[in-house]
Amino acid sequence: MTIQIFGNLNDVVNKPFAVTYPVSVGAFKAILLQHFPELRSMSFQIAIDRQMNEDETLLLTENNEIALLPPFSGG
Amino acid sequence: MERYNRQLILPVFGIATQQKLADARVLVVGAGGLGCPVLQYLCAAGVGQLGVIDPDRVSLSNLQRQVLFDELDIGNLKVDVVQKKLSKLNSETDIHSYPENLDMSTVFERVSSYSIIVDCTDNFTTRYLLNDVCHLLQKPLVYAAVFRFEGQLSVFHYGENPSNLRDLFPEIPNPLHVPSCNEAGVIGVLAGIMGNFQANEVLKIITGIGEVMSGQLLTFNSLDYQSELLRFKSKTTAFKPKTKTDILNQLYDYHCKNITHINDLETLKNIFNRKKTMLIDVRNTDELPKIVGFNVMAIPLPELEYHLEKLADSETLVFICQSGIRSLKAIALVQKHYPDKNYYNLKNGIALFTK
Numbered sequence: 548m549t550i551q552i553f554g555n556l557n558d559v560v561n562k563p564f565a566v567t568y569p570v571s572v573g574a575f576k577a578i579l580l581q582h583f584p585e586l587r588s589m590s591f592q593i594a595i596d597r598q599m600n601e602d603e604t605l606l607l608t609e610n611n612e613i614a615l616l617p618p619f620s621g622g
Numbered sequence: 623m624e625r626y627n628r629q630l631i632l633p634v635f636g637i638a639t640q641q642k643l644a645d646a647r648v649l650v651v652g653a654g655g656l657g658c659p660v661l662q663y664l665c666a667a668g669v670g671q672l673g674v675i676d677p678d679r680v681s682l683s684n685l686q687r688q689v690l691f692d693e694l695d696i697g698n699l700k701v702d703v704v705q706k707k708l709s710k711l712n713s714e715t716d717i718h719s720y721p722e723n724l725d726m727s728t729v730f731e732r733v734s735s736y737s738i739i740v741d742c743t744d745n746f747t748t749r750y751l752l753n754d755v756c757h758l759l760q761k762p763l764v765y766a767a768v769f770r771f772e773g774q775l776s777v778f779h780y781g782e783n784p785s786n787l788r789d790l791f792p793e794i795p796n797p798l799h800v801p802s803c804n805e806a807g808v809i810g811v812l813a814g815i816m817g818n819f820q821a822n823e824v825l826k827i828i829t830g831i832g833e834v835m836s837g838q839l840l841t842f843n844s845l846d847y848q849s850e851l852l853r854f855k856s857k858t859t860a861f862k863p864k865t866k867t868d869i870l871n872q873l874y875d876y877h878c879k880n881i882t883h884i885n886d887l888e889t890l891k892n893i894f895n896r897k898k899t900m901l902i903d904v905r906n907t908d909e910l911p912k913i914v915g916f917n918v919m920a921i922p923l924p925e926l927e928y929h930l931e932k933l934a935d936s937e938t939l940v941f942i943c944q945s946g947i948r949s950l951k952a953i954a955l956v957q958k959h960y961p962d963k964n965y966y967n968l969k970n971g972i973a974l975f976t977k
Contacts, residue, residue: 551850553841554769584892587892588882590795592790592791594852594854597850597853598853599789599790599839599854601855601857614850614852616841616852617769618746618767618774619767619768619769619773619774620744620745620746620749620767620769620795621767622656622657622741622743622813
């Protein structure tokens with residue numbers, strides 16, 4: 548699985564972490580927050596295969612492309 | 623029409639398309655790194671009516687990316703400089719300049735006077751306010767934002783299946799965790815690229831040529847040219863105002879004056895894992911229930927201004943009252959004295975502990 552990280556999330560999600568597949572989106576999120584507690588206070592969304600995802604029960608496999616996307620405010 | 627010859631000879635263009643540009647009314651909110659190229663290219667292309675809103679004056683640190691301005695403009699209102707320079711670029715475009723902050727008192731009138739709105743602002747307060755007003759008034763909103771070497775682009779409230787900024791990011795983010803360009807830095811060229819993308823979307827909306835970036839978010843990285851098109855769907859749980867009052871009742875400003883709203887215990891506990899954090903109860907001493915389990919200091923709101931020194935050593939201050947309103951007032955008061963602390967408000971007040 549590839550995980551693409553955008554914006555300031557790169558400052559936080561900055562080391563490898565282990566995930567056993569298949570894993571639900573909700574469980575994946577929990578693993579992320581456990582490894583990178585600073586994410587709890589940050590705003591971000593998860594996209595799966597280039598589609599923003601709301602469904603926490605969706606099962607992720609090694610073939611999925613995941614993106615972690617924060618909002619930007621700069622202009 | 624010699625001026626527009628190079629676009630008129632495009633196979634899909636023509637006099638009728640040029641007339642659409644001349645009839646268009648576009649409002650550009652923010653004359654910064656994004657706004658400058660948007661204004662320049664739309665003016666050059668022959669957009670008939672261009673509005674520009676910005677309260678700021680040109681400063682030296684703007685010139686690195688806001689390429690409409692030069693050294694002689696420093697100290698002048700940006701909108702005045704825009705008016706002066708664009709009227710030289712294309713006298714056929716009417717420029718309407720508004721040297722003001724876009725806020726509740728002006729936003730409805732400004733947005734309703736134009737047919738397309740371009741978000742070139744640099745803060746979440748204005749971005750979310752603008753988004754909600756464009757949703758209410760059904761005005762296409764061309765959105766772009768930058769962070770360091772990355773940019774995002776989308777078009778909201780457009781077409782048969784209009785999308786919304788809140789479909790992507792439902793809540794106004796905590797600005798403490800999303801640095802602005804002033805804090806995070808930005809490369810001038812990137813703002814130029816994203817601003818040009820915005821101008822391109824405006825031209826597509828006006829002319830009907832091409833596919834408007836609606837329901838998708840474009841991400842662009844200027845370091846490796848990686849770009850993605852991320853699709854997203856309508857989020858029914860997100861705030862979508864049905865009336866002007868819905869918007870007037872939203873807290874945009876407080877959200878972004880470095881206040882974060884909390885409404886769950888877990889978040890509160892996490893905040894208390896930081897050092898130098900204090901919970902301040904600004905209810906009167908007879909109000910119940912009492913808070914237990916947290917290190918809490920009780921200072922009723924009327925007395926707060928006389929006890930500010932008690933807060934001096936804390937880095938993070940969490941305020942609570944009965945319903946979440948007095949605590950906001952307390953934050954407004956304390957922030958004047960201590961602008962650099964982290965502020966949290968318990969949105970629903972004491973209800974958090976009684977659930």
